[in-house]
Each structure stands twice: as C-alpha cells, then as structure tokens.
Amino acid sequence: MVIGVLALQGDFKEHMASLRSHGVEGRDVRTPADLKEVNALILPGGESTTMAKLLISSGLNKEIVQRAKKKMPIWGTCAGAILLATDVVSPVPLECTLGLLDMTVERNSYGRQLNSFLGQVEGLKEPFDASFIRAPRISRLGRGVRVLARCRKDRVMMREKNILATTFHTELGGENKVLEYFLSQMIEKR
Numbered sequence: 001m002v003i004g005v006l007a008l009q010g011d012f013k014e015h016m017a018s019l020r021s022h023g024v025e026g027r028d029v030r031t032p033a034d035l036k037e038v039n040a041l042i043l044p045g046g047e048s049t050t051m052a053k054l055l056i057s058s059g060l061n062k063e064i065v066q067r068a069k070k071k072m073p074i075w076g077t078c079a080g081a082i083l084l085a086t087d088v089v090s091p092v093p094l095e096c097t098l099g100l101l102d103m104t105v106e107r108n109s110y111g112r113q114l115n116s117f118l119g120q121v122e123g124l125k126e127p128f129d130a131s132f133i134r135a136p137r138i139s140r141l142g143r144g145v146r147v148l149a150r151c152r153k154d155r156v157m158m159r160e161k162n163i164l165a166t167t168f169h170t171e172l173g174g175e176n177k178v179l180e181y182f183l184s185q186m187i188e189k190r
C-alpha cells in the first residue's frame with residue numbers, strides 16, 4: 001500500500017510526515033507517472049488557485065479523475081477539499097476543479113489569515129481540535145454526500161463514496177483521527 005501526496009504546492013511535507021509516523025509508505029505525486037505508483041491520494045492544503053493551474057499543466061487533473069472513477073480513495077484537506085468540489089464560489093476564479101464531490105464551497109469563508117482558528121471537530125469517535133486556516137465553508141451538499149463531522153455547526157468532513165474532504169488541516173497539529181479514518185474505512189475496507 002503506497003499513499004500518494006500531491007506535491008505541486010502546499011503542505012505536502014507535513015502530510016508525508018504524518019503518514020510516516022503511522023508507518024505508512026507515502027510518495028510525492030508530481031506527474032501522471034507518479035500517480036500510477038500509488039493506491040490512494042491525499043490533496044494537501046495550500047493555495048487552490050495555484051494548485052489548479054499546476055494540475056492542468058502537469059496533466060494530473062485528467063489522470064486523477066480517471067483513477068477516482070476506478071475507485072481510488074482520495075482525501076482533500078482545505079485547499080485540497082476545494083479542488084475536489086463540483087462548484088466553488090470564489091472571489092478569484094479557479095481554472096478547474098476535479099469535480100469529484102458534489103458540493104458547493106465558499107473559499108476563505110471565515111475571513112482572512114488573521115481569522116484562522118483552532119476549532120473542535122465532532123463526529124468521529126472522540127472530538128478533536130483542528131486548524132482552520134483561511135478555510136472554506138460548504139454552502140450546498142449533494143444528496144449522495146455524507147457529513148461525518150461538524151465544527152461550530154458547519155459541515156467540515158464530508159464523504160461521497162471513495163472521496164473524502166475536510167475543510168480543516170490535521171497534518172499540522174499531530175492529530176491523526178482523520179488519517180486513521182481514511183486508512184481504516186476507505187483503504188483497508190475496500
């Protein structure tokens with residue numbers, strides 16, 4: 001089992017470190033050839049506008065969609081979650097999203113960097129604190145999408161079949177509950 005981390009921009013190194021601390025083999029994904037070597041994929045937090053451009057220029061956008069259709073598990077955190085959405089409300093237009101999870105996201109919905117916060121996430125076995133950094137909010141969810149966790153009543157962790165999105169970061173604070181969920185419920189149980 002090798003888990004890829006999209007390594008075009010953003011905090012991919014932190015995701016790689018949390019995979020390592022779980023004893024899971026991770027691999028940076030920068031090209032379609034890299035993607036062929038992995039069984040699952042994490043899209044990190046960062047800047048979704050930049051990542052969207054790089055997804056197109058690398059040709060990875062089409063390849064990721066193809067693999068998702070073949071049921072590869074994919075988890076997007078924050079900017080990664082934005083890239084997974086079918087619809088994005090944004091002051092700056094995104095060049096593309098992967099359109100793999102039926103939801104509308106509002107980018108930077110809690111305000112600017114200064115309004116970033118540590119919030120308590122509830123829905124998995126035990127509540128935990130997670131970082132919301134210029135995080136998006138979900139304003140619409142498709143019928144086939146399950147809400148797995150909330151913070152301050154907002155929907156913050158969503159799943160549609162093999163696709164998982166969290167509007168927060170877990171890889172920054174050593175909090176591993178979402179990674180454990182991804183590994184146990186979406187990869188091992190396939």
Ligand code: GLN
Binds near residue numbers: 135
């Ligand atoms: N606001 C960023 C964006 O729209 C996401 C921030 C993040 O990933 N922490 O891309």
